[in-house]
Amino acid sequence: MSLFYFVAFLTILFSLLVIFTKNPVYSVLYLIATFFTFTIHYILLNAQFLAVVNFIVYMGAIMVLFLFVLMLMNLNKETEPVKSNLIKIIGVIAGGTLLVTLIGSIHALQTTAASATPNSEIGLVANLGKVLFSEFLLPFELSSLLLLSAMVGAVLLAKKDKRTQNG
């Protein structure tokens, strides 16, 4: 249990650092560290498959692309645009609304029964696969369609750009 609190502390620390660092590349690096602590949380919950997939997809692929884009644009502290007061106020209002929503939803949730995991072995590959391909087949396939449509959109955008360049 103390391990959980230590890892949770690290998660919150790194996520705060993501927000408070000025340099966007540092932010992404702290975000990577945050995702790494998520992986540890999954392992503590005996969800090995989810841990490794989080590791591969978020730390290994998505964050590499984030870093890639930021390095390509080479954003530095000097080049960061000065934000006007109006934008800052809008940001505070939006953030405050999100905070209220989150607190409200946490309040609405009945957290009385510290939900005992029905099956601690559910996170292992074989069990997860069986559940995904029987009980949750429809949502699983629908989410893959969602990803496919995003991919088609990305290809379309890239293609259009090329044509205008050539012509």
Added chain:
Amino acid sequence: MELAFLFEKLILVTILFVLTLSIAAYSTWAERKVAAWLQDRVGPNRAGIFGLLQPLADGGKMFFKEEIIPSGSNKWLFIAGPSLALLVSFLGSAVIPFGQNIELFGRVVPLQVTDINVGILYIFGVVSLGVYGIMIGGWASNNKYSLMGAIRGASQNISYEIAMGLCIIALLLVTNTLSFKEIAEQQHSWHWNVIYQPLGFLIFIICAFAETNRVPFDLPECETELIGGYNTEYSAFKMGAYMFAEYINMFVSSAVMAVLYFGGYNYPFMDNVNALLGPTWGPLIGVAVMFIKIIAFIFFFMWVRWTIPRFRYDQLMDLGWKILIPLAIANIVITAIVITVVDKL
């Protein structure tokens, strides 16, 4: 019992660590010797017999050279880059089984540090982390050539990871497990996976070349265009760390290929040999076989380096996206159809 278990793992990890380091060190020597042999030269022959002390001399040189941190660079990330590259390269060997269970001093010891049931995915994750060392180092150098190298490294790794993952899916259809130990056991004697997955193996080895940044895909450090790529600004031991990480990656990927496709520690007629030599010496022969396979793969890496010229960047992307990925998908479809038909018969 618990203490003995910890002790056993500690010894295993130490042996593996020292072994990985020495194989990486002697890979640098072997690379020069192989280059010399292929180009009809002599190669290093001054330090020790056949130049065998050359890696020690090189290591000493790297420690005593002046460390230069460019003034415009980002100091912490400049140091973090090579450290991360070296750290991550060591992680992979934890899940590789180097032999059958061996009987030592009345205890049965598995020759694998840990057998997690998602072993293949773990290796895949470690491989995808490997690019951070290159990216962070290249960016922190504050040099446009380093940055170009870093960005090339990132896009190359991501592109070839896809084809590599698709190969692994086809392999999983054959093996039905993600655990390295079970995969190794399934390939008992001569039932090696390369027989069932020849195309998958071909794509996998091409991707392994790209993931380890070896020639013909060493575009992140392409000397002719980018001076030295991501490690242009590095000197002394930080440079050595990057070089070492490359050789350790080569060792780990050779070991992975040996286990996944070439039977790992299995060899024909191993049952007869094991019956003859008993539970201690029999598995040791298996370990020797495993290392022969790994060394053969490392030799192959070097052979290709001195045979095939470097790809152009657009050719690299075309090969990855337009040839390897469609081929890997076709491989999955064919494998799935064959398995279904064979099951029905």
